[in-house]
Amino acid sequence: MSDDALATWCKVREQVNWSSAESVSPAPARPAVDGLAAWFDGPVRLRAPDRANRLLAAMTLSRAAASQREPLTPALLAGWQKVVLGVNEVHLRQSDAFAKDGRERYGITPHTWEDFADCLQQSADPSVPLPARAARAYLDVAFFHPYPDGNARLALLVLAHVLETGGVRLDEVGPLQTTRYADDPDGALDLAALVSALIRATQRRATTQ
Numbered sequence: 001m002s003d004d005a006l007a008t009w010c011k012v013r014e015q016v017n018w019s020s021a022e023s024v025s026p027a028p029a030r031p032a033v034d035g036l037a038a039w040f041d042g043p044v045r046l047r048a049p050d051r052a053n054r055l056l057a058a059m060t061l062s063r064a065a066a067s068q069r070e071p072l073t074p075a076l077l078a079g080w081q082k083v084v085l086g087v088n089e090v091h092l093r094q095s096d097a098f099a100k101d102g103r104e105r106y107g108i109t110p111h112t113w114e115d116f117a118d119c120l121q122q123s124a125d126p127s128v129p130l131p132a133r134a135a136r137a138y139l140d141v142a143f144f145h146p147y148p149d150g151n152a153r154l155a156l157l158v159l160a161h162v163l164e165t166g167g168v169r170l171d172e173v174g175p176l177q178t179t180r181y182a183d184d185p186d187g188a189l190d191l192a193a194l195v196s197a198l199i200r201a202t203q204r205r206a207t208t209q
Contacts, residue, residue, distance in 0.1 A: 004107035021132035026167035066164035
């Protein structure tokens, strides 16, 4: 059996110096382009129109939650995930899950979902720069892999929610669509750096319109 990628991620997560990530000032409240909506309404819609509609509806829910500064919790994410998948009920997985054609296995213990809730709570930690908090929350969803399907979509919504709560809306999210690995601490910080770069680019383009 392959190694437990979730257990690996939990160790890597503690090793990464998240506070070393670059901090940036909040992006404009209204960037020139709504990058998340454009991604769902563009590349996603070309592949799967119904999926795009569901993601846009879930995005609306996530932004409403951000406007009320609702903290990330498994219950909040479950509400979004029902919309993402177009189902009436979703349940946290109760057995191992696999991704990347079976190369990555996400184990489960009696404490998995308590640990997941704790990790989500840390997305509001002001001692960690906003881009790092957003990147870490994205990776938490990717590697805890809470649902049998739709985790990558949920991870993007979570990243956007963390930024939105911090006053940031990106004008481009396409570069975030890159495969990530649980055993890659450098890659985790690289994601935080990418989020910082996207925020700076959003700011620059908004001021030159």
